[in-house]
Amino acid sequence: MNKQIYFDYAASTPLDPRVLKTMLPLFEFDFCGNTMSLHSFGQKASEIVEESRNTFAKILNSKPQEIIFTGSATESNNTVLKGIAFANQKKGKHIIISSIEHDCIVESSNWLKKMGFEITKVPVDKFGLIDLEALKLSIRPDTILVSIIHGNNEIGTIQDLEAIGKICKENKVYFHTDASQSFGKTPIDVQKMNLDLLTASSHKIYGPKGVALLYIKSGTKIEPLLHGGGHEYGLRSSTVNVPLIAGFAKAAELCIEEMPQETERLTKLRDKLINSILTSIEGSYLNGHPTQRLSNNINISFSKVEGESLMLQLDFAGIACSTGSACSSNSLEPSHVLLATGLKAHQAHGSLRFSIGRWTTEEEIDYLLEVIPQVINKFRILSPFKL
Amino acid sequence: MTNLSYSPKVLEHFRNPHNFGSISNADAVGEVGNLTCGDVMKLYLKISKNSEGKEFIEDVKFETLGCAAAIATSSVVTDLAKNKTLEDALKIGNQDVIKALDNLPVVKIHCSLLAADALTEAIYSYYQKTAQSIPDYLEKKHQQNLVCHREKAIK
Numbered sequence: 001m002n003k004q005i006y007f008d009y010a011a012s013t014p015l016d017p018r019v020l021k022t023m024l025p026l027f028e029f030d031f032c033g034n035t036m037s038l039h040s041f042g043q044k045a046s047e048i049v050e051e052s053r054n055t056f057a058k059i060l061n062s063k064p065q066e067i068i069f070t071g072s073a074t075e076s077n078n079t080v081l082k083g084i085a086f087a088n089q090k091k092g093k094h095i096i097i098s099s100i101e102h103d104c105i106v107e108s109s110n111w112l113k114k115m116g117f118e119i120t121k122v123p124v125d126k127f128g129l130i131d132l133e134a135l136k137l138s139i140r141p142d143t144i145l146v147s148i149i150h151g152n153n154e155i156g157t158i159q160d161l162e163a164i165g166k167i168c169k170e171n172k173v174y175f176h177t178d179a180s181q182s183f184g185k186t187p188i189d190v191q192k193m194n195l196d197l198l199t200a201s202s203h204k205i206y207g208p209k210g211v212a213l214l215y216i217k218s219g220t221k222i223e224p225l226l227h228g229g230g231h232e233y234g235l236r237s238s239t240v241n242v243p244l245i246a247g248f249a250k251a252a253e254l255c256i257e258e259m260p261q262e263t264e265r266l267t268k269l270r271d272k273l274i275n276s277i278l279t280s281i282e283g284s285y286l287n288g289h290p291t292q293r294l295s296n297n298i299n300i301s302f303s304k305v306e307g308e309s310l311m312l313q314l315d316f317a318g319i320a321c322s323t324g325s326a327c328s329s330n331s332l333e334p335s336h337v338l339l340a341t342g343l344k345a346h347q348a349h350g351s352l353r354f355s356i357g358r359w360t361t362e363e364e365i366d367y368l369l370e371v372i373p374q375v376i377n378k379f380r381i382l383s384p385f386k387l
Numbered sequence: 388m389t390n391l392s393y394s395p396k397v398l399e400h401f402r403n404p405h406n407f408g409s410i411s412n413a414d415a416v417g418e419v420g421n422l423t424c425g426d427v428m429k430l431y432l433k434i435s436k437n438s439e440g441k442e443f444i445e446d447v448k449f450e451t452l453g454c455a456a457a458i459a460t461s462s463v464v465t466d467l468a469k470n471k472t473l474e475d476a477l478k479i480g481n482q483d484v485i486k487a488l489d490n491l492p493v494v495k496i497h498c499s500l501l502a503a504d505a506l507t508e509a510i511y512s513y514y515q516k517t518a519q520s521i522p523d524y525l526e527k528k529h530q531q532n533l534v535c536h537r538e539k540a541i542k
C-alpha cells in the first residue's frame with residue numbers, strides 16, 4: 001500500500017496551483033523593482049502590493065492602509081505584543097492573553113515579563129471557550145492589550161470575538177486576535193468584532209510560506225520591530241516581497257469565494273470522522289468544542305496509549321497527523337492547550353490531531369477510519385494499563 | 388519528532404517489538420515510571436537455575452505505555468536480558484540499550500533509562516521476594532527509581 005495522506009493542514013497547507021500561477025510571472029524581470037523606488041519598475045511592483053492590500057481590506061472590512069505585510073504569523077504576533085507594550089507603557093504594563101495561545105504569543109509574553117510587564121492568562125472552559133466573566137474581571141486601569149486566539153490551532157475551538165471585542169471596547173483596551181487558523185475558514189469583520197489588531201497567515205490558506213499580515217486599526221499606538229527604510233507605513237521595514245504577497249492575496253480570494261461550500265464539505269467530513277471514531281473506539285474523547293469549532297480540526301484523546309507512537313505508526317500506514325503528547329515535544333511537557341481545558345497529563349498523552357483541507361476526500365477519511373482501530377489496538381495490547 | 392530522527396534499529400523494534408505481553412506466573416515484575424509523566428514500563432521475569440546452580444532469566448516479557456523510543460528500548464532490553472544470569476543482567480545499563488539500538492535522539496535518552504531501570508527493579512523485587520541479600524548499590528538504585536523519569540529528564 002503506497003498511500004500518502006495528509007491530515008496536517010493546520011501545520012501547513014500545500015500551495016494551490018492557481019496561487020502558483022498568479023505568483024510565477026511576478027518573479028520575472030518586469031517586476032524586479034523595489035516598491036520604494038519611484039521609477040516605473042518600482043511603481044509596477046508597488047501596484048501589485050497595493051492591489052493585494054485592497055483585497056485584504058475588502059475581506060476584513062478595513063481600510064487598505066490598515067493592513068501591513070510581514071514575514072510570518074509569528075512576526076505579526078511578536079509585533080503586536082512587543083509593539084503595543086513598548087508604545088503604551090506610559091498607560092500601563094499589564095497584558096491579557098488566554099491560556100490557549102500559540103507558542104509565539106506565549107513566548108513573547110514570557111519575554112515581556114522579563115522586561116517588567118505583567119501578564120494575565122484568562123482561563124477557558126472544558127471546550128476551550130474563554131471565560132468572559134474572568135476576562136472582564138482581569139481588565140485593570142493599566143491593561144493595555146487583550147490578545148485572544150480566534151480558532152485554536154490544537155483543539156479547533158472558535159472564540160466569540162464579537163463578545164470579547166465588546167468587552168474590550170467598553171474598557172478601552174486594545175484587542176488583538178491571532179486568526180492564523182480561522183482566516184479564510186470563517187468570516188471575519190474587524191469592525192463588527194471591534195478588533196484593533198489581527199494576525200493572518202498565508203501558508204495556512206494554500207498560499208506560499210514566508211508571508212503573513214497584520215491589521216492595525218488606524219490610530220493604534222504601536223512600535224515596529226524592524227526599523228529601516230520605512231516600508232509598510234514605517235511599521236515593517238524590509239524590502240517588500242511582491243510575489244509572495246500577491247500569492248497570499250490570491251489564496252485569500254479563493255478561500256473567501258469557496259468558503260460557503262468548502263465549510264459545508266469539510267464540516268461533514270470532520271463530523272463523520274469524529275463521530276465514527278467516538279462510536280467505534282472505546283476510550284476515545286473529543287477535545288475542543290463539538291460545534292463551535294474550525295471546520296477542518298479533529299482532536300481526539302485515546303486513553304491508555306501514547307500519541308507519538310500512534311502518530312508514527314499512522315505514518316507507516318501513510319497517514320500524517322500530529323499529537324499533543326509530552327513525548328513528542330522537545331520540552332517533554334504535554335500541550336498547554338489541552339491541559340488548559342482541564343485534561344490531565346495522561347489524557348493529553350494519547351491525543352491526536354487530524355486537520356483536513358482542500359484536497360481531503362471522503363475516501364481518505366474512510367481509509368483512516370479503517371486503519372485507526374488497528375493502530376490503537378496495537379498499542380493498547382502493548383500497554384500495561386488495560387481499558 | 389519525525390521518522391528520520393530515529394535509527395532504523397529503533398524503528399524496527401518499534402514496528403515489531405520482541406517479547407511483548409505479560410507472564411501470568413512471573414517470578415518477578417518490575418515497573419517504572421508513572422501515569423502522570425505518561426511513560427510506564429513493566430517487565431515480567433521467569434527465573435530458573437542453570438546447570439551451575441545460578442539463577443538466570445529464562446523468559447522475559449514487557450508491557451509499555453510510551454513513545455516509539457520507550458517501546459524500542461523495552462524490546463531491546465528484553466533481548467539483552469534473556470538467558471542472562473541475574474548477576475549479569477544487573478550489569479545491563481542504559482548505555483548498552485542505546486548501543487544496541489544504534490543510538491537514540493538526545494531527548495529520548497530518558498526512555499533508555501526507563502528500560503534499564505525496569506530490569507533492575509524486577510530483579511530487586513525478586514531478591515526481596517526470595518529474601519536474598521540486596522547489594523547497597525541496588526538498594527540505592529531502587530530508591531532513585533521511585534522518582535518519575537521524565538521529571539529527571541526535564542531537570
Ligand code: FES
Nearest residue numbers: 327426453454457
Ligand atoms: S516515553 Fe515519553 S518520551 Fe519516551
